Amino acid sequence: MKKIFGRPAGLTEILQRYCPGCGHGIVHRIIGELLVKLDIRERTIGIAPVGCSVFADEYFNCDMIQPPHGRGPAVATGLKRTRPECIVFSYQGDGDLAAMGTAEIIHAAARNENITVIFINNAIFGMTGGQMAPTTLPGMKSTTSVKGRDIRKQGYPIRVCEMLASLDGPYYLERCVVDTPKNVIRSEKALKTAFMNQIDNKGFSLVEILSTCPTGWGQTPIQAKKWLGEAMVQYYPLGVYRDRSKEEK
Amino acid sequence: MAEKKLMYGNHAIVEGVLAAGCRFFAGYPITPQNEIPELMSIRMNEIGGVFVQTGSEVAAINMLFGAAAAGKRAMTSSSSPGISLMQEGISYIAGADIPVLVVNVVRGGPGLGNIAPAQSDYYQATRGGGHGDYFTITLAPNSAQDLYEFPRLAFELAEKYRNPALILADGLLGQMMEPVELSDELVDPNSLAENEWALSGCKGRERRIVRSYDLRPGKLEEWNLRRIEKYEKIKKNEQRFEATDCDDADLVIVAYGTCSRVSDAAVKMARDKGFKVGLLRPITLWPFPWDVFADMSKRIENFLVVEMSCGQMIDDVKLATECRSKIHFHGRPGGGVPTPPEVYKEIEKVLGGAQ
Secondary structure (H helix, E strand, C coil): CCCCCCCCCCCCCCCCCCCCCCCCCHHHHHHHHHHHHHHCHEEEEEECCCCCCHHHHHHEEEEEECCCCCHHHHHHHHHHHHHCCCCEEEEEEEEHHHHHHCCCCCCCCCCCCCCEEEECCCCCCCCCCEEEECCCCCCCCECCCCCCHHHHCCCCCCCCHHHHHCCCCCCEEEEECCHHHHHHHHHHHHHHHHHHHHCCCCCCEEEEECCCCCHHCCCCCCHHHHHHHHHHHHHHHCCCEHHHHHHHC | CCCCCEEEHHHHHHHHHHHHCCCCEEEECCCCCHHHHHHHHHHHHHHHHHHEEHHHHHHHCCCHHHHHCCCCEEEEECCCHHHHHHHHHHHHHHHHCCCCCEEEEECCCCCCCCEEECCCCHHHHHHHCCCCCCCEEECCCCHHHHHHHHHHHHHHHHHCCCCEEEEEHHHHHCCEEEEEHHHCCCHHHHCCCCCCCCCCCCCCCCCCCCCCCCCCCHHHHHHHHHHHHHHHHHHHHHEEEEEEEEEEEEEEECCCCCHHHHHHHHHHHHHHHCEEEEEECCCEEECCHCCCCCCCCCCCCCEEEEEECCCCCCHHHHHCCCCCCCEEEEEECCCCCCCCCCCCCCCHHHHHCCC
16 A cells, blocks of 8 residues: 655654644644755754744754744844754744744844744734733733733734834745645745745745634634634735845846 | 963953854943954954844843854853843753853943942852753953953863853953963864754754753753752862962952952052961852862951952852851942952951051
8 A cells, every 4th residue: 555645754753732723733744844845854953932832842853942932033043143054943923923032033034034934823822821912813802811802901913924024134924824725735835935045045034824722712623713714814914025036036 | 472462351352252263152232341242243254253243132142042052152242231131041051051151241230230340240140140940150250361261261161061151250351451362272163073962954863952841740850950960060170269378368368350359469468567368269150169168267267258249259158168267348339349458458457457
């Protein structure tokens, strides 16, 4: 019998501890496949965030480092500048990238640091138990906004791609979503571009991926997929926010 | 013959770091150490190293984490408020057992304080500084020559024990000019051995993980206990100090860094007046030179601790002597620098009028 589908060599055999319906597994698989397809697994150093995906250092089958919350882009800078032959990616959630590490991501983007950032936006703090994230939607319930995010007291969500697109620095910025097979394929294409840009020494690429957290959202996996494609996509429009390869042509 | 050059202390650090084969610097300007990033930006460019001016000290220490995890010698410098910001990163680096070099050109505190020399970061430097059970190897230079030589020693110790190392200078040492004898033997960064833990891509070997966490029950405790074993080795092997005129002394001054230079002059004044006074200068602040204090406290009646702080190292002197001797103190906090006559007066106070 011929095996036609299996775990890509870019992922380890370790069982991933994500909840049913969580989007991390989908994105992990895309990255794991790309490490093989682009033949970069053996020269890649990945960075795991703090949050549910802290265990990414066990899941990706390449050299990995686990730095302080939010500091991935700074650690990536140290790695890439000393080992320019390596491919360095930083995998970060919304608390990691858009709260604690806001300064680090902005300055790495402004320097056009030649790294690849994967930003998982699920609008909630998963690991700590469903608290409000910097990307929690107005009116959305969390354990620190139990009646829904009150924009008068808790302010507005941060749109990371739009914010970074105000800088001259970044080379590539795109927002995708992993709610349907079509959109998963679109996400893979964006991530491939983000890795290729680094391979070609183009500079800073960030792909924001809108993702689910059924546990934190208090929804079933099916409800969460639906809500992701509707409410999340409505507030965070999909698309390419920066592609300097277009300017080069 | 080795070249001798008149140099600022801060410039001596830069040349010492480069002589040690370090080719990675990340940092953020802060007085009184700005001459370090300024000269570093020029020199790294000349020799093909990496200089990054960061968005903050938080970013700087994490860039070090990345560069050092990649197995390369990496350093940053800052002054007190900036070093406070780095404590999170230093804790993670210590927790991941990664060698880095951090230079603190200490200024007056707390808070924004001022830009005058101080030694008020002693507790922070010698008690770990951030969260968790850890220590940083801490060296205390007292001349531009030390500032040139200590980076190499710091890297060697940091790598030997896989632990962050700190050079605790102060604004006066950084800003003053002194002759420095430059080394003929420069470390070639390419000659440094590849570490078996460094991240470089897993081609031809098992993949590696650098991290400071372990959630498995009991495992973090084991890891901490292994680190404590390492600290015991450092304590045993690496205590460094300089003892002058201590053999017949009725009083021994304990001072490091700038205060040891001031106290050296005070000892000469006292000896001229017939007082039997010596100077014990800790060179490693962690590990503190406990053994020499334990030994001296059996025969020395008085120790006078001189610090540019409200009194921090004095705790270690009391611990190391187990309070067998009388411990006196003279301190100048908030950027104050003691003068030799001032220290001499304290000697007189303890030992009585002119002999």
